[in-house]
Amino acid sequence: QQQVKQSPQSLIVQKGGISIINCAYENTAFDYFPWYQQFPGKGPALLIAIRPDVSEKKEGRFTISFNKSAKQFSLHIMDSQPGDSATYFCAAFSGGSYIPTFGRGTSLIVHP
């Protein structure tokens, strides 16, 4: 049972464009939603995270939008750069279990 559904599986964007990755969840007990960035040969690195009490969080070119009623959250990468080419994972934590559930990942390629 996939509790966090991530889409698209792959994404190709031109340099300077906006990359958008979406995640949807079903478990209303989830209360912490981080995004991870993973480069080839490396482990995932925390990129940005949000809690359900805010609808948007921005850090530099990266923004998380959160829609609690729709149980959806998304990552927006503004002015996408070739160096952003990586695999992105969304995740959701439930405070009761402390174990995150990950989406299956999105492979982003930004063409120069």
Added chain:
Amino acid sequence: EAGVTQSPTHLIKTRGQQATLRCSPISGHTSVYWYQQALGLGLQFLLWYDEGEERNRGNFPPRFSGRQFPNYSSELNVNALELEDSALYLCASSWGRDSNQPQHFGDGTRLSIL
């Protein structure tokens, strides 16, 4: 500050053998998590150790086991290796049992089963 370190980087085994993977968490972190990252399946939670105790395990058979040492480092053992065990095994650490604390990942051990 040193990050999460894992060893070995690569490990090649044959079916039926046993594999041991090691992880050293960030200094001060008491929780260690193990994940399996197989191609196309994202990160699958394996085991969680905190303060030397196993706190939770994912939906994996008992031949996946591990332990956490007094210095908070950890071992993952996989017995009776099968071809489908070929994957990247990631270790992560955090301050403790609090979802406010992000998990920091190592670069993984690539386990290949021949």
